[in-house]
Structure formats: C-alpha cells, structure tokens
Amino acid sequence: MDKNFIKPIPSVTEAFRTLLRADFRVQWRQRRSLIMSIIVPVIFLISWKSLIPVIGAASVLSICMAVGLPAVGLMGYSLTIARDRERGIFQRLRAAPVPTWIIMSSRLIVQLSVIAIMALVTIAIAGWVDKISVSTLNIVLLLVASLIGGMSFLAIGQFIVAFIQGSEAVNSAARLIYFPIAIVGALGSIGLFGKTVENIVQWSPLGTTKVLLIAAMEPSTIFTQSVLVALAVTLGYGIVFAGIGIRYFKWTGKQ
Amino acid sequence: MSDILEVSDLHIRYGDIVAVDGVSFSVKEGEIFGLLGPNGAGKTSTLSAIEGLLQPDSGKVEIVGFNIFTHPLHARANLGVQLQSTSFQQDLHIEEILDLYAGLYGVPLNIPEADALLESMHLLDHKNKRASQLSGGQQQRLSLAVATLHNPPLLLLDEPTTGLDPQSRRQLWERMEHMRDSGRSIVLTTHSMEEAGAVCDRVAIIDHGKIIATGNPQALIETYKTDKDVIAASRRGQVTLEDVFIGLTGKEVRA
Numbered sequence: 001m002d003k004n005f006i007k008p009i010p011s012v013t014e015a016f017r018t019l020l021r022a023d024f025r026v027q028w029r030q031r032r033s034l035i036m037s038i039i040v041p042v043i044f045l046i047s048w049k050s051l052i053p054v055i056g057a058a059s060v061l062s063i064c065m066a067v068g069l070p071a072v073g074l075m076g077y078s079l080t081i082a083r084d085r086e087r088g089i090f091q092r093l094r095a096a097p098v099p100t101w102i103i104m105s106s107r108l109i110v111q112l113s114v115i116a117i118m119a120l121v122t123i124a125i126a127g128w129v130d131k132i133s134v135s136t137l138n139i140v141l142l143l144v145a146s147l148i149g150g151m152s153f154l155a156i157g158q159f160i161v162a163f164i165q166g167s168e169a170v171n172s173a174a175r176l177i178y179f180p181i182a183i184v185g186a187l188g189s190i191g192l193f194g195k196t197v198e199n200i201v202q203w204s205p206l207g208t209t210k211v212l213l214i215a216a217m218e219p220s221t222i223f224t225q226s227v228l229v230a231l232a233v234t235l236g237y238g239i240v241f242a243g244i245g246i247r248y249f250k251w252t253g254k255q
Numbered sequence: 256m257s258d259i260l261e262v263s264d265l266h267i268r269y270g271d272i273v274a275v276d277g278v279s280f281s282v283k284e285g286e287i288f289g290l291l292g293p294n295g296a297g298k299t300s301t302l303s304a305i306e307g308l309l310q311p312d313s314g315k316v317e318i319v320g321f322n323i324f325t326h327p328l329h330a331r332a333n334l335g336v337q338l339q340s341t342s343f344q345q346d347l348h349i350e351e352i353l354d355l356y357a358g359l360y361g362v363p364l365n366i367p368e369a370d371a372l373l374e375s376m377h378l379l380d381h382k383n384k385r386a387s388q389l390s391g392g393q394q395q396r397l398s399l400a401v402a403t404l405h406n407p408p409l410l411l412l413d414e415p416t417t418g419l420d421p422q423s424r425r426q427l428w429e430r431m432e433h434m435r436d437s438g439r440s441i442v443l444t445t446h447s448m449e450e451a452g453a454v455c456d457r458v459a460i461i462d463h464g465k466i467i468a469t470g471n472p473q474a475l476i477e478t479y480k481t482d483k484d485v486i487a488a489s490r491r492g493q494v495t496l497e498d499v500f501i502g503l504t505g506k507e508v509r510a
Contacts, residue, residue: 096331
C-alpha cells in the first residue's frame with residue numbers, strides 16, 4: 001500500500017474553527033429563535049418599568065435578564081440538539097476525524113454567544129426604555145453573570161436531551177419546565193406567591209442567577225457570603241446537570 | 256493487495272437482541288464489497304461499528320491498520336461515509352457544507368476545486384441552495400461528494416442508490432468503479448441484487464447477525480444453484496443472485 005494513500009489526522013484547531021463557522025451560520029439563519037429569546041426579557045423589562053421604584057432597578061434588570069436565560073438553554077439549545085440528533089447530523093459529524101468534544105463545544109460557544117447578545121440587548125433596552133443606567137464595569141459583570149447563569153440552564157437543557165429522545169417530546173418537556181421556572185421564578189422571587197415560594201425560588205437556578213446579576217449591578221457586594229453561595233450553587237447546578245446530561249447523552253435517537 | 260478493512264469477530268447486542276453475531280470479513284485494496292441482507296439482518300449495525308459510531312460488545316475493526324476504537328481519529332481520517340439518511344445541517348448551503356467537511360477532513364478546498372467537485376455531481380447549479388431545498392437524489396449526490404472529498408482509501412455507502420433514478424444510479428455505479436480502479440475500496444449495503452451483481456467484486460450475505468455466504472456474485476450463483484431452497488426461489492428457471500439470497504435467507508418478509 002502506498003504510504004501517500006493513508007490520510008493524516010487533520011488539525012483539530014482548523015476543524016474546530018470550521019465547525020464554529022458553520023454553527024454560527026446556522027444560528028444566524030435561525031435568528032428567529034434568537035429574536036424570541038430576546039423578546040421575553042424585553043417584554044418583562046417594559047412591563048415591569050413601574051416596579052423599579054418598588055423593588056429597585058437592579059432587581060428589575062436582574063430578573064428580566066434571568067428569565068431570558070432559560071429560553072436559550074432550555075428551549076433553544078435542547079430543541080436544536082434534539083432535532084439535529086433526529087436528522088443524523090451528529091452521526092455524520094462523529095464519522096469525521098474530529099474529537100466529539102469539539103462538536104458539542106462548538107454548539108455551546110454559539111449558545112453562549114446568543115446569551116451574551118441577549119444580555120447586551122436587554123441592558124441597552126433597559127437603559128433606553130426604563131432609564132436604568134449601568135457603568136462599563138456593570139456591563140462586563142452582567143455579561144459574566146449571564147454567562148455563568150446561562151451555563152447552568154444549558155446544562156439543564158443537556159440533561160433534558162440526555163433522557164428525552166424525540167424532538168417533539170423535548171419541545172414539550174422544555175416548555176413544561178420553562179414556564180414554571182421563568183414565570184413562577186420571576187414573580188415568585190418578588191414574593192408574589194408568598195414566602196415559601198420565594199424561598200424555593202431563591203435556591204432555584206433562576207434565583208441564584210438573579211443574585212449574581214444583582215451583584216453585577218452592585219460590585220461592592222460581589223464577595224459577600226450570599227453572592228458567593230449563589231455562585232457556588234449556580235456552578236453546582238451546571239456541573240451536576242451537565243455531568244449527568246453528558247454521561248447519558250445518546251448521539252442518535254435510535255440506540 | 257493488502258487489506259484496507261479488517262472486521263474480526265464482531266458482536267453487537269441491544270439488550271437481549273443479538274444484532275451481530277461473530278461477523279468477520281476483510282476488504283482488499285481496490286475492491287467493491289457488498290453487504291447484503293434482509294431488514295434487521297445486522298448490516299447497519301455492522302456498518303455503524305465500522306464507522307466507530309457504535310461500540311460493539313466484542314470484536315475488532317481496523318481501517319488501513321488503525322483500530323477504529325483505539326485510534327478513532329486515524330481510522331476516520333481514512334474513511335468516507337455516506338449514511339442512509341440525510342445528515343447535513345439543513346440551513347447550510349451546499350458550498351458551505353463542502354467547506355465544513357473540507358475543514359473537518361483537513362482538505363484545502365478552494366472555490367474552483369469545490370466547483371469542480373459539485374460539477375462532477377451535477378450540483379454546481381444548486382450550490383447556493385440550502386440542503387433543505389435539495390431533492391432526494393441531490394441529497395444523495397451531495398452526501399457522496401462529502402464522503403469522497405478527502406479521497407479516502409475506504410468508502411462506506413449505506414444503500415447509496417435508494418431514491419435515485421436509473422440514470423443517476425448508473426452514474427453512481429460508474430463512479431464507484433472508477434474509484435475502485437484508482438485503488439480505493441468500497442463497502443456498500445444494498446437491497447438491490449442487480450446492484451450487487453453489477454458493481455460488487457465480492458458480496459457477503461448476512462442474516463440474523465451472521466455471515467452465511469461470501470464470494471464473488473457469479474461464484475455464489477455457481478455454488479448455490481443446485482441448492483433446493485435456491486431452486487425453489489428461482490423464477491423462469493435461471494438462478495440469479497436474488498434467488499441465492501432468498502434461498503439462503505428465506506421468503507419471509509422482514510419488518
């Protein structure tokens with residue numbers, strides 16, 4: 001056999017770059033889902049303008065940003081993964097000489113970019129409509145907090161697609177989980193459903209993310225115990241759900 | 256001629272169901288090898304194991320000397336695959352799909368080269384179309400274009416002519432023969448005995464997870480033409496490869 005016959009392994013860096021470019025293209029062509037994930041926090045922002053004097057600008061902005069994150073992680077990400085799995089896209093990618101971690105990493109980077117865009121648009125509209133002003137430091141910290149919180153919801157999305165195969169079933173499950181998290185989480189966090197619900201929400205992924213986002217608006221509170229605990233819990237959600245979701249994820253719906 | 260593909264004592268179970276039961280075969284350099292079998296015989300499971308997409312319970316698969324399970328990237332770099340079902344991101348244009356897989360396989364593909372490849376597959380006029388806009392035959396040809404992009408020593412084609420009109424099918428056969436004549440090897444699964452007889456240098460008939468016959472199509476006919484089950488299956492007195500297949504696997508329709 002001619003030695004030139006045998007193909008070498010391609011560069012992982014180049015493969016990753018190529019895959020990222022393709023995944024960003026796909027996301028751009030599906031920008032309706034991006035718009036939908038931005039609309040939710042914007043609707044909350046506009047409708048909650050009157051609550052700013054009651055609960056404060058930081059709380060309003062943090063809750064509005066927090067409700068946008070499950071839209072990306074639970075619905076956007078999990079549904080995309082489920083549909084692509086059904087179409088055999090992952091099987092075709094896995095048949096290529098690329099490590100499987102770059103296939104999922106590329107998807108996650110795209111989703112984190114969506115989260116960053118959603119955060120920036122929400123901050124911009126908060127400034128324009130609700131006159132909530134933020135410094136450059138606030139913006140950077142809000143972005144970081146959004147990404148950390150967003151990763152916990154992406155992890156929950158990964159958990160969903162690990163245990164639910166069909167895209168229709170994933171869609172239904174994601175919506176069933178999203179609405180309690182977002183609506184009950186948002187309203188419950190301000191005590192609208194009583195103290196018990198408020199306490200439960202406080203420890204939910206949305207509640208802990210909200211704490212991080214508020215701290216981003218008030219940087220002097222970042223290293224307080226409550227914020228550090230919220231950070232640990234948020235990261236814990238991400239690690240646990242991602243760990244289980246990755247461990248039990250099936251690349252094809254047929255196995 | 257050396258072995259491009261070596262499959263040794265492959266065993267695959269899905270729970271209590273034995274899908275592949277000790278399958279062994281090898282494919283030489285410059286050979287078209289057909290895997291024939293009724294539905295549920297174990298063809299796709301065998302192919303999935305060769306592609307490294309399915310971990311067998313035991314057995315070995317080596318592609319140009321690389322074990323697909325211990326050296327998956329090396330093995331896959333030397334493998335081109337055409338899966339049975341459509342498996343590309345539907346929102347990408349044809350040329351973007353080529354760009355993606357060229358990057359994943361480490362093939363520096365410029366625009367003239369990409370155009371030449373599309374031209375050879377009669378897809379140049381459609382290069383700005385999205386994958387979702389292609390007909391079944393066009394998607395098959397795109398799938399084949401991607402499979403052969405990096406000029407691999409071994410090509411796996413899972414029912415490649417399904418859905419193709421006679422002209423396209425005949426063109427694909429000619430393309431396969433051209434690849435074979437240039438030293439490439441092809442493993443294809445097919446339900447078409449006509450196809451197996453027309454292009455395969457050797458075929459293996461697989462049923463209930465076991466290979467029950469292997470050989471050149473004409474040699475198989477010669478070997479089994481006096482078998483009573485084969486004679487019973489024959490029509491109009493002349494034994495064909497299809498008669499051998501039905502004689503060995505039975506007339507029962509498989510789900």
